[in-house]
Each structure stands twice: as structure tokens, then as C-alpha cells.
Amino acid sequence: MSDANLLEVQSLYKSFPVKKDSIFGKALTLKAVSNVSLHLKAGETLGIVGESGCGKSTLAKTIARLYETNSGNIIFKGEDLTLLNQKELRPIRPKIQYVFQDPYESLNPRHTIGSILEEPFVIHTKMNTEERKQEAFDLLRKVGLPDSAYDKYPHEFSGGQRQRIGIARAIALKPELLICDEPVSALDVSVQSQIINLLIQLQKEMNLAILFIAHDLAVVKHISDRINVMYLGSIVESASSEALFNKPVHPYTQFLLDAIPKTTPSKKTSRKLISGELPSPIQPPTGCLFNTRCPLANDKCRQERPAMIKLDNNEHQVACHLSNESSKQWSPNWD
Numbered sequence: 001m002s003d004a005n006l007l008e009v010q011s012l013y014k015s016f017p018v019k020k021d022s023i024f025g026k027a028l029t030l031k032a033v034s035n036v037s038l039h040l041k042a043g044e045t046l047g048i049v050g051e052s053g054c055g056k057s058t059l060a061k062t063i064a065r066l067y068e069t070n071s072g073n074i075i076f077k078g079e080d081l082t083l084l085n086q087k088e089l090r091p092i093r094p095k096i097q098y099v100f101q102d103p104y105e106s107l108n109p110r111h112t113i114g115s116i117l118e119e120p121f122v123i124h125t126k127m128n129t130e131e132r133k134q135e136a137f138d139l140l141r142k143v144g145l146p147d148s149a150y151d152k153y154p155h156e157f158s159g160g161q162r163q164r165i166g167i168a169r170a171i172a173l174k175p176e177l178l179i180c181d182e183p184v185s186a187l188d189v190s191v192q193s194q195i196i197n198l199l200i201q202l203q204k205e206m207n208l209a210i211l212f213i214a215h216d217l218a219v220v221k222h223i224s225d226r227i228n229v230m231y232l233g234s235i236v237e238s239a240s241s242e243a244l245f246n247k248p249v250h251p252y253t254q255f256l257l258d259a260i261p262k263t264t265p266s267k268k269t270s271r272k273l274i275s276g277e278l279p280s281p282i283q284p285p286t287g288c289l290f291n292t293r294c295p296l297a298n299d300k301c302r303q304e305r306p307a308m309i310k311l312d313n314n315e316h317q318v319a320c321h322l323s324n325e326s327s328k329q330w331s332p333n334w335d
Contacts, residue, residue, distance in 0.1 A: 007040040012072035032058040034233040045210040047224030055233040056213045094173035101182040103162035107154040114150040120172040139168040160191035179211045232289040239316040249318040
């Protein structure tokens, strides 16, 4: 793995205008992504976790330039994508591909699987009909589906099989970065592990960098080298998968870990439950974004936004005024 980063996101902001509540009302803005920075190397998997509504999918779509940025930089292989128009982005599109959350909505029901898998080659290559067909068969085999799937339609497949087709389409042009936006959340638990293992296998074969979006920390732990925890549009903790699970520092991360289902239900544990509702991204709290739900919050937390600081290991960073106190209070209640 090269020391150079394949992807660097620097101080990224993305907001959306919100409809006024009245004709004389003040214009409102939904702050979906706020000052997010991250990096990803070739062959590495970075997990992004957080509650529903925290901005994970918006971050993923902004990085893929499906949404325009408000400010910040998205540097892919040394080139800032935020400076490119749609025509200039076209040669880069094959290198950054997207796997969507819902396998039932991401495939056109009127097209056969063969035409769905051949479409990237029609748009981005000069292959003839026979070459495209052979590539489609190769893709089906790569994701564990039979050749007979070529002439079938999406409705003839299960959710897990459809997601395999979505992954096959995403890897068709041999991308370097695969953005997986909650690719297993709509699938049965038994199927989730199959899709995760498929992604791990393809990553090894193709040296893929994967940005893996999920709200399930147990799933993210299995596939990720590093994990970023997101809350209300901002990254509040970043660490290796091992460090995050062994010594989480931010109180929000600790709550997420404590919510993981136990493997021994009969064992009695004192679980910490997060209180309150996720604040509105239209009117986020002053100070630390988590202060309205944090049991450790003090006046400084309510008044001053904490900066991301490096801990003993420079790869472990946290945005918390009380990082020393919160880390001392953590004791895992899961096994």
C-alpha cells in the first residue's frame, strides 16, 4: 500500500436550503456536512458510522460529486474534484463507483441484468457487442452468480442477489475507490455476511479502496481498517478499528458501542443508553454538538466547539473537551 493517500477530504461543508415556514419567515439552512476531513489509501477500508440522519449518505454522495459542495476540497489522486465541471469529471467517474443502499431501487426493472452490466461499457468504452457480453458474464462469475442471470430481470432475484448485481456493475470499469452507502442494511443478517465477505474478496483482488457507510458498528468492525464516527454532520472520533473498539474516547462512540447486541443475552450488564433526540441540523446546538445528550457536559461544552485533537497514537483523534474524563469512565459491557 502506497504511503500517498488515494482520497483526501479537507474541511468539507454541504448544506441545503430549507423551505420557509411562512412567506415572511427567515431563510433556513440544513447543515448536513460540517467541516469534515478524512483520508483513504489504496486497498484500505474506512468505515463511517453514526445514527440515521447524521449526514453519512450526504457525505458519501458529496465525495462522489453527486452533490455539489459548499466549500472544502475533495482530492482524488492529487486532483481536486471540486474544481472540475461535469465534463471534466467524466474521465474520473469510472475510478470512483457507488454501491447504493437499496438493491430493489438501484436496478432498472425494465432492463435485463445483461443490459444493466453492459451499460458502463457502452458509455465509457469502445467495446463491441460480443466483448461487452463477455465482460458481463465475467462480472456475474466474480460476484457468485450463474451465467443464466444474464437474460433475467431484477424482480427475479432476491435482495442479496440484487446487491451482488449492483456490486458487479460498480466494479465493471475497474474502479480504484468504491463508495458503499449502507450496502447491507436492507438485507437479512445471514445475507449481510455474504455481501461483506464478497467486498473483502474483491478488495484483495482489485486493490480497492472502500468507503463503507453504515450505522451498525459490528458490521463496520468486520470490514474496516479505520473508523470515523459521525454525529450531526461532523466527525467526532477517528481511530483504527481495533483502537476504537478497545478504547473509545468520545461519549457518543461509547454509547454506540454499548448498543451493540450482546452475544450472551443471559449475562446481566449495565448498559448505557443514550438519552434525548438527535438535534435538528437546521438549528444545531452551540458548543459541542453532543452536549444536549452527553451526561458529562459542562459549561465549556455548551459554549465552545471542541477541535479535533490527537491522542497518544496520532491515528486516534477525538473532538471532546473531556476526553481524559470520558476515557476513564469507559468499561465495555459487551463481549
